Amino acid sequence: MWLCIKVCPTNVFDRTETGLPLIARQEDCQTCFICEVYCPVDALYVSPYADIKQQVTEQELVSVGIIGSWREIIGWGRGRTRLAEIDETPFIDRILPPQGTISS
Amino acid sequence: MNLHKQDSTLQLETDVLVIGGGPAGTWAALTAAAKGSKVVLADKGYCGSSGATAPSGTGVWYVEPEVKQRQEAKLSRYFMGGRLAENDWMDRVLDQTYENMNRLAGWGYSFPIDPEGNVFRQGLQGPEYMRLMRKLVKRAGVKILDHSPALELLADEHGVGGAAGVSTQGGDPWRVTAGAVVIATGGCAFLSKALGCNVLTGDGYLMAAEAGAEMSGMEFSNAYAISPTFSSVTKTAYYRYASFYYEDGSVVEGAGSTKGRSVIAKKLLENRQVYARLDQAPADLQPLLRVGQTNFFLPFDRMGINPFTDMFPVTLRLEGTVRGTGGIHIVDDTCATKVPGLYAAGDAATRELICGGFTGGGSHNAAWAMSSGSFAGEGAAAYAKSLGQHAARREVHGLSSAPIVSSRTYGSTLQKPPIAAEEYIRAVQEEVMPYDRNLFRSDEGLRDSLYRLDRVWKSIRHEPIHLDYQAVKRREAAAMTVTARWMYRSAQARTETRGMHKRIDYPDVDETQRYRLITSGLDDISVRAQRVSEEAVSL
Known part of the structure; x- marks a missing residue:
C-alpha cells in the first residue's frame, strides 16, 4: 500500500482504482508534514499555509529544491545520517533565556 | 442496535485494549505486553504518525537520579503550576522517565554523543521516536488497528470491557472485548490545526465520562x-x-x-x-x-x-488541554480511573499530578506520556489478569450517549441529521478559540458561553449516529462540546487566577483555593474540590 495513504493521521488520501493515491479530503489536512517525510520517492509537498490553499506547480517546487527537503533534513532515506544522532539540543535548553513566570 | 451484530464487523478478544497510539498508548501497549497480556492497540490515525509528538522534536524531563538535580527539576515549574503538583508523583515520573529513556537507547534509538563522549538523552525527534515505538509495539506481538477510531466503550455491570469503532479506510465496524482498557487518546485542541493536533478532539474524555469516569483540572485548558x-x-x-x-x-x-x-x-x-x-x-x-x-x-x-x-x-x-494540564481523573498509582477496568494515560489523563495548573510544551509532557503509559499498561495488565476466565464470558454493551445505529441495517431510511457535525464544531470553536473568552475568563463570559454550549449538547446528544465514517466527526463534535462545558464549568468554579487559568474578575491567587477541581457528568455537570497532597516540595 502507498505509504501516504497509510501514514496520514487525518486520512486525507484515497486509493484510486488504478491503485495510485489521490488527495481526496484536502480540507482535513492539518499540514503536519508527515506524508512528505515518509514518501520514499519525494512526490509530496506540504504547503506552509495551514488555512488557505496554495497554488503550486511541480516544476517550480522541483526547481527550488523544496520537494523532499524535510526528509533530507531529518536524514531519512538511504545513505543519509539520521538527525537524531546529531541532535544535541538539550544543550540549547540550558542556555535559552530563562522561562519567565506564567503569563499575566 | 449493537455494533457486533453486523456481519462485516472485525471482532477481537484480548486482555488489554489500548485506545490511541501516540507515546502514552505505545508505552502502555509495550508494558502490558511485557507483563504477558495479549494486547490490541487501536489508533484513530496511524500508530507512529498520529498526534502531537510524531511531527515534532520534543525535550524530555530526563534528570539524573541525583538529589540536587532532581530537587531543582521538581521545583522548576512547581510555582508556575500554582503548587498543585505532588512530590511523590514527580518522583515516580522522574524515575520512570529515566528508565524508559535508557531503555529506548538499548532498543536502538540513536541518542547523540558529543565529542567528549557524553550521551544526550534530554530530547527526542518525533518522527524517529514514534517510528521506533511502532516497531517495538509490533515486535512485542501487539495487534495494531490503524485508522480505527473508537466510537464508544463497552461495559457490563462490573466495569469497562472493551470498545467498538469503525475503520475510516474501508468503513467496516470493529469491536474488541477486553479485560481492561487504557485511554490514551490525547487531549483536545478543538481542531485548531496546532501541529499534529487535529486528531486530538477529546474523544477519550467523552468515552471515559460515558463510563462514569471523572475529569480533573479542566480549567487548565487554555x-x-x-x-x-x-x-x-x-x-x-x-x-x-x-x-x-x-x-x-x-x-x-x-x-x-x-x-x-x-x-x-x-x-x-x-x-x-x-x-x-x-x-x-x-x-x-x-x-x-x-x-x-x-x-x-x-x-x-x-x-x-x-x-x-x-x-x-x-x-x-x-x-486546549494538549498543552493544558486537565484530563481524566486518576485515582491511584496505576493510572486507574474510578471505573473498574478503565485506565488513562498521557494527555488524556490529568497532568496536574506533575505540572499543577501550568505546563509548557515537551519536557514534562513527554515524560508524563511515557511514564503514565507505563503505569497504566502495567495496571491494566494486572487488572485483566485478575479477572481470569471471567473476562471472556462477559456480556458487554455500548455506552455512547447518542445511539449508534448501523447504516447497513437502516440504510437510507435513517434520516440525514438535520445539523451537520461541522456546524456543531464551528459553534464550539466560537466559544473556546477567542482570547477574550478562553484566555481571559470572566464569570459573565463563561456564563454566556455555557448557555450556548449547553444548547449544542442538548441537540447533539440525542441524535442517532450512522455507523460510517461520518460517525467519527459526529462523535468528535460531541466530545469537543462536552469538553468545552467541563472546561468552563470548572473555570467558573475557580474564582481566582492560578496556573494558566486567568480570571479577569479574580486576578489574584486565592490561597484557600489550592485544591483540584473534579468535574463529573454529561448532561448535568457537577464540580467538587479535592485537596492536594500536603507533602510539600521543599525548597
Missing part, C-alpha cells in the same frame, strides 16, 4: 501557542529568542513568549497585527536551533522568510 499567522507550526520555545513588533517596526512593549503572551493576545484582540523576529538568537546558536526543531523552519524556508532577520506576522493558536 494553552495557546505562538505560531506564524499562516502556519500550523506551533513551536513556542524558540520565541524566547523573539522580539515583537508592530507593522512599522516599533516594539510591542511587554510582549514575550512566556510572561508576555497575554500582551500579544490583547493586541490581536484590538485588531493590531503583531510581528515576531528571532533577533535575540546569537548567530552561533542558529544552526543548532535548526537541528533541534527542524520543522520550525519548514514554513519559513518555503516562504523565503529568514525568521532571524525578517519580521513575520504571528498569532496564538489554541492547544
